[in-house]
Amino acid sequence: MSAEDQTPNGSAHTNGTGSKPSTPQSSKSGWDGKLRVNKQAVLANPEALSDPDYSDEDAPPVEQIDADEDLLEGEEPETEHIELPSTCSSALVELELYDNLIKHIDGLEDFTELRSLDLSYNKLKHIKNVSTLKKLDHIYFVQNRISAIENLEQLTELVYLELGANRIKEIAGIETLTKLQSLWLGQNKISELKNLSTLTSLRTLSIQANRLTSLSGIETLPQLTELYVSDNRIPSLEPLAQNTKLEILDFQSNPISSLTGLENLTELENIWASSCEIEDFQEIERVLRDKKKLEEVYFEGNPVQKSGPVLYRNKVRLALPQVSKIDAAYVKVG
Known part of the structure; x- marks a missing residue:
């Protein structure tokens, strides 16, 4: 099974429905990069509504009450086991x-x-x-x-x-x-x-939609070419300074306001930074203009886009003339 054939939230397992209309279409490995985490108020444990076996390990212990009788005595157990012919x-x-x-x-x-x-x-x-x-x-x-x-x-x-x-x-x-x-x-x-x-x-490392508050530790993987850390609580990209082989970087939906840390990442091709806190076009130009291999960027949902949506795409194009795709829309290079 390949990554394209799978699904889940924040994993590679299918092309399910993503919540961001401008999420990148695909990476070199064939994954579309979609978070598949709905942007709306949801229960932290929705499976509890439909799954009678659900238990939250973080919850306080539930008082145990002894049953008067075993109502399932003599019944087949619900648990499914794997049974395959030994000849295989x-x-x-x-x-x-x-x-x-x-x-x-x-x-x-x-x-x-x-x-x-x-x-x-x-x-x-x-x-x-x-x-x-x-x-x-x-x-x-x-x-x-x-x-x-x-x-x-x-x-x-x-x-x-x-x-x-x-x-x-x-x-x-x-x-x-x-x-x-x-x-x-x-x-x-x-x-x-x-x-x-x-x-x-x-x-390739994907830790989307987790509880990360820092990228500290990523420096131990200088050979990474793809990193997906969207939907966390990461405030800074500075720990990425040593990950100079990165080609695809996804840090959408994090409280990131600066691109500091990406200056020496000359292999970058795709940057997915939607719904962060970047508010300065000069910051985008300062860090990314010299990245000759850069093909697509996503800054939709940042202050740079929300404060001037009409001129936003044109300003990104002027800051990064080498880019051919801005927020899922192709643009003329140069």
């Missing part, structure tokens, strides 16, 4: 079981030829029983209930790991995945960039 174990290389009711990863221990495993849109709470699947190079566990990255240490052939739309609070347990090229962690509860320095092959 030596030949199966790709398994997709997304959008089911699977609560446990089991029954796959002997499927040692697997290279791609997709259990997205299920009810997994833990990553378990995968240590024997040492040939896995792609994992998709999007939109589950996973709260920790665990039991992946032995899967050293992984190049693609997608855990978007879960309940993960900390980046951990992936230090041994030195071949990993793409890591998608959008729409979790991550507040800090850490334990990334050993991922020397990583090229």
